Amino acid sequence: MLADVLDALRCPLCAEALTLGGRSLTCPGGHSFDVARQGYANLLPGGARPGTADTPEMVRARDAFLGAGHFAPLAAALAGRLSGAGRILDAGAGTGHYLAAALAPGSTGIALDLSKHAARRAARAHPRIGAVVADLWQDLPLRAASVDAILNVFAPRNAVEYRRVLRPDGALHTVTPSSRHLGPLIAELGLLTVDDRKNERTDDTLAGSFTLASRDTLDLTADLGHAEIATLVGMGPSAHHVPADDLAERIGKLPDPFPVPLSFVLSVYR
Template sequence: MSTDAFNALACPLDGGPLTQAGASWRCPAGHSFDVARQGYLHLLPVQKKRSLDPGDSKAMVAARQRFLNAGYYQPVAEAVNAAVLKDTISAAAPLACMDAGCGEGYYLRRLAATDLQLSLMGLDISKWATLAAARQDKRPRWVVGSNANLPVLPGTLDVLLCLFGFPVYSEFARVLKTGGVLVQADAGPNHLRELREIIYPSLKPEKTPTEHPPEGFSIAGKETISYSLTLAGQEAIADLLAMTPHLYRAPAEGRARAEALTTLTVTVEVTLQRFSHQALAVTSTP
């Protein structure tokens, strides 16, 4: 159908509603934020940064863009789309959806290709990721911001995606409508195991995932996406390593072993969960 930009934005400094005025967005208190010439909006105040250039580097974003655009994780994107459609097929249009930690926008672009009428926003703490996303698709609202302080008005989202990201459930509950859906993807215990066995001397025991839903949510569904993926060529293998935290965690000897590979078969294993946002219980006073 159609895809539009999500507009229910909040000032990252005081939480007031932002209104667009030309190439700027302003709140009632007078705070103003300019749209970059590439089309994204920077809503991460310098006082809320933990470093000068937070998030993924330019090189990591470029590697992820090459890898994902090659279609290696298409089954994951299809499962994410199916999870969104499962709970929202009868929702009133347009469906307001944000990808919190959107990277270069791959999954949000795949969702935009469905039959839903959408109002989309992609948010990432990396300006390089948001810049890459804005260059590839002008329809969603691309925002530099933090999951810890989402620049979104309360109760305005139908769907929130957190795919291999850093969930902040209190913020997710704040911005989702009652009955809104959180779709969360995390690496399973066997995800990229073959690559990890090459780059690390030994593998640490996997943490047992909690079976309890986050506060303010109920479990709406859970599934595992698992398949084997063969990468031919050093560039694809290097891109896979570069787009993961393993690039910095692995010892130099392990990275050298990965760089020497010309072919690699790995397991992709992703846990996909759906959570429904619940209304807050109201306690009556006697």
């Protein structure tokens, strides 16, 4: 709930503290922001545009695929790494799936995402999650040193802002795909590729604000049916690049089920 994380939030226009009253968040400067009936707050400044926010279809696909447990080992690994963190920021939270799995008794979570459709689901993912619509590339609507850990799964990395809102002894936990992720599906379906320098580019993006503390790879294989493969593609960036009819035709040519490699790089920065 927003009330559980209110002390960490700030006005995106003047950086003052926010007060929750009814269906709005207000600051001493007179700025007001709506709280949707589904429980999330929209803290995009006036005039901000949703840009590349996940569509309703992408959010539904992600909810269905993650809910089926295909990435459960990844969620479990992240929960273990985040054990002991009192307040966790999930930057680019999507449906809140990983954040909900990571919250221990007494801990709270802030789910930030540009998509209001994702925020709706994140607000319901756990009773101690406060969901907020915000742009990760802009100044975050959070106070300095207000979170113990940051979770960033397949999402943009705003190094300067992540360092500002993270407590000095906290850690940034990122998850990126390795070049092995999805394996033969990439060529068979014409999906976006992951280059071999992904880790290096991630480190470069965070350099100056964070130093790499550890890095591990989690490799899995999932036997997926045709419908599950369509859902997997539909929840990621390739959903924007492969026409639906072409995708269905290509998937139809695959064995059913089809073994799909899932490969994740888990990095910790301090």
